[in-house]
Amino acid sequence: MDGINWSYDFLPGFPMHIFPFTVSGNRDSIHWHQYYEIGLCVNGRGKFVYMNKVYSVKKGDLFISNNFENHVAIGEDGEETEYIFLIFLPEFIAHPHGRQFDLSYLSFLKYNPLTFTNKIDAELPVAQRLYSLFNETLALYQGDDPFRRMELDIKVRQILLELSRHYAQNSEQEDTGDVLLHVKVQKAIKYLNIHYSETITIDRMAALLDMNPSYFRHLFKKSTQMSFKSYVTYLRLSQAQKLLIATNKSVSEIISEVGYSNISQFYTVFHKFAHMSPAEYRRQYRNGLD
Structure with a gap:
């Protein structure tokens, strides 16, 4: 995939x-x-x-x-x-x-x-x-x-x-960036979606795109309204939440699959993101939302 x-x-x-x-x-x-x-x-x-x-x-x-x-x-x-x-x-x-x-x-x-x-x-x-x-x-x-x-x-x-x-x-229409996504940002997003479970830094990504790291950081945030680090974090967490809802994989399997080697760090980041543990998240969202 x-x-x-x-x-x-x-x-x-x-x-x-x-x-x-x-x-x-x-x-x-x-x-x-x-x-x-x-x-x-x-x-x-x-x-x-x-x-x-x-x-x-x-x-x-x-x-x-x-x-x-x-x-x-x-x-x-x-x-x-x-x-x-x-x-x-x-x-x-x-x-x-x-x-x-x-x-x-x-x-x-x-x-x-x-x-x-x-x-x-x-x-x-x-x-x-x-x-x-x-x-x-x-x-x-x-x-x-x-x-x-x-x-x-x-x-x-x-x-x-x-x-x-x-x-x-509904006050959700904001002047947040360019409608036409910059081609370099498109390439970065494609790469991140393939390699999100690996260690990816701004410097590495910028080098792959032949860009200055500072300018790439600015361009990525302007285009996506998210910092590069936040995008990678949310990419990993969105995959984790999907696996929690739709599969029977253990939490430890999911943690490894989405690119976290430190279990404690994953639990801390996930709780900050979802305000509950992975096990609580699985129970709540498998049982429906409304």
């Missing part, structure tokens, strides 16, 4: 897909990808795990993932969870040399992963409007209307408009 799954080829000039997808149990690893993703649950129950968050999932809930936050969907034991996923590259909406105004459609996706609420609950009016928009967009995508690309462009912008309004009204 290379830390990026669901790698899709996009058509030149039209980098978007929308498709149904079924999550079965603990099949997928926690991952990131270079496109934006909006997932709508259309059937079943489960959980969505992010870097420092775990959300329950039910029909009608939506989940927002940008192009660097790690996440994974998990199905309940023995059950499947059905989604519609909309994925697109930033340039589908806003090209670097295009209209500056188009960037406003993507501004809510510049979020700080430690404070952002990825879930939009099915009970909210915006979720109900988005449910209809998603199904309309999927039907259009699967059709053969000669003008469907033009209409898909409109539909995706309608979805992003609804999301932009929602996050603006």
